[in-house]
Amino acid sequence: MLAVEASLRAQGERQIKEGDVVIVYERHDRMKAVIVARNGELQNRFGVFPHNEWIGKPFGCRVVGKKGGGFVFLLAPTPELWTLVLPHRTQILYVADISFVISFLELRPGSVMLECGTGSGSLTHSLARAVAPSGHVHTFDFHEQRALAAKQEFERNGVGHLVTVTMRDIQGQGFPEEFVGGQADAVFLDLPQPWLAIPSAASSLRCDGGICSFSPCIEQVQRTCEALTIPEFTDIRTFEVLVRTYEVRQEFLQTTLQCGTQFASDCLFKPPPQKRQRPQKGRKRETRPVIAKPYPDTKGHTGYLTFARRST
CATH class of the missing domain: 3.10.330.20 (Vcp-like ATPase; Chain A, domain 2)
Structure with a gap:
């Protein structure tokens, strides 16, 4: 990729x-x-x-x-297109949340990133692009089949040299000892109980490094924020990213005088005829104005993003 x-x-x-x-x-x-x-x-x-x-x-x-x-x-x-077509093994993060994570964690070429868990690999592809060519993403998942499937996709999509996949239960075991002492620039947690991994994340993050936890429920956010209040973390903030997509297209409009204010919702959009007649010579071609309206299938809440920074 x-x-x-x-x-x-x-x-x-x-x-x-x-x-x-x-x-x-x-x-x-x-x-x-x-x-x-x-x-x-x-x-x-x-x-x-x-x-x-x-x-x-x-x-x-x-x-x-x-x-x-x-x-x-x-x-x-691209990572953005792959997010839309990848096989779902777990709930995934979409572009709005992904861009927010990369921006707030200040990822750049050369960064060392710890991700847990790997899941379907949606976020991992964007993380790999952000830290390329000299950085690296270490991603962890406790589920062996998911980890193996993700590893195969990373290799096939051309990011295998930037991503190391490890099967490990971070909630129970913490991050490997090789990262202790501030070897990581950023940490991302997508876990049912992220607060269990925060002490290990604190020992793995460099000073001023960022941590992000993704949780779908506000109760998880509350417990995570409580765990982050230990002296090692500061600047704790939680965000909910919502995106409203608009559809822009040409459409036939009803222009009769009967379209008053009270009937606008019923008369504004008129479906195009099933069979359009070819315009005769010398007759002005009918034009269709361009309209924009919110896309009906816009995704709403996906989860909460909690950020904090490792202090001295």
Whole structure:
């Protein structure tokens, strides 16, 4: 994934080859990750798309299906796109929370990051990009199958050299002794009982290093903040990140005088006719204004982010 991004920046474009992970983009809420295979094919509502026709094309190109006459875009994988298409093994963090975490933990190239737990690896991909090329992410998960699946995805997506996956129960065992003495620049906790891991995190963080705990319930936040009040931490703050997505499109509008204030909600949006007539010569083409409205499936609360800073 990072290799694809770096190559695209350096060369301007990169051609798709066998074994690459491609994000097949239909629309902003309909995407799919596909591994390009010789003689493979993708079938969807737009037709049949043979993988052989993808090989040699640049990322970002548009390809037309053999049946159905539709088309899709073949995009290079990025952490943001991967978050939208990855296989869910656990609840994941989305872009709004991820960007907030990276910003408040002040992650930069060369940072050493401790993440617990790995889960589906959504956050880990963005952490790896933030600390690249000289930093490293050490991610821990107590579940063996999840850890192995995540490790395989990191390797396939080109971030394996930046991420070390370890199967370990951080709540019960704490972080490995190799990090004791302030070897980490930041710590992220996504655990049912994060307060149990805070003493170990304090011994692993450098002075002025940041810690973040993600919890879906406010009761977890309260216990975490109590544990953070030990002398090693200061600047304790909790945030809830909410994003409202807008959909912008062309739409037919009802313009009759009957659309008064009381009827605006019923008359504003008129569905387009099922069959549009081709305009006759000499007649002005009907135009459709552009409208914007909140997207109906906008995600609301995902969890609370609690931050603190390691003091002397």
